[in-house]
Amino acid sequence: MRCDHCSRSEATVFVELHHNIGMLFARRSYTTAAELCRKCLGKSFWHHTLRNLTLGWWGTISFFVTWYYLLSNIVTYVQARAEMGRSRQRAAPAVKEARGADALRILQPFEHNIRMQLRMGDDPSDIARDMARLHGVESSAAQAFVEQLRTSA
Template sequence: MRCDHCSRSETTVFVELHHNVGMLFARRSHTTAADLCRACLGKAFWHHTLRNVTLGWWGTISFFVTWYYLLSNIVTYVQARAEMGRSRRRAAPVVQEARGADALRILQPFEHNIRMQLRMGDDPSAIARDMARLHGVEASAAQAYVEQLRAAD
């Protein structure tokens, strides 16, 4: 499954993390609810934890809500990491990458994006590597397609 934050095809888990901003007589809650990979999970957890610790205490209700969010986020984080560990141990299904005409069919809708990246001076091999990873095509087919577009410009 793809991470909702970075779009990497990695093991993801759905989490809901919260932080509170206390404002003496008011408060505001912020939530991240998404399927996240291991790296994005860590970033989101620390983002919410640091904001809870620094901004959450300023108000009577906020004081108690912040404690609840801190504990809830820790439990959610630990459970999510455990779930990722379990799913990592399971054998991942082998996904067949698209080749030849299938790869071309998959990559053609992104021709404009590839041309724009080439015009901006991005490295063709980096573009091909990203296209192959994001769209599940063989790396050599993506490289050939990017080179074909580069030669046509």
């Protein structure tokens, strides 16, 4: 995606960040709602945080709104950074996934765990997806393995 602020194309995340300006008996909110790259996300986060901290508190309602904005901005920021990290991993050249007998050899030690998860009623395709991701095996191989355990349970 293309960043709404600097128009560079790289990993971006849609975020909404806010700040409050308290004026004793009135208040105003300012919002950024945009698709942002990592750099602009940081800039925007500090832009709003600084204003919340310095201009936010002045007024009874403002006091609470500012707290809310500060916390929700932090949550948004942390989640957006995590999201960017994941999309960067996806973009990186994929590590070759194990398949066939290799996959089986990797998955075998987890047979007990998988059986437990199946017994607890977890969705077989969720289990297979986790296995594939955690242990670097092809998802079709993980699926076949889980399926085989499910039918032999």
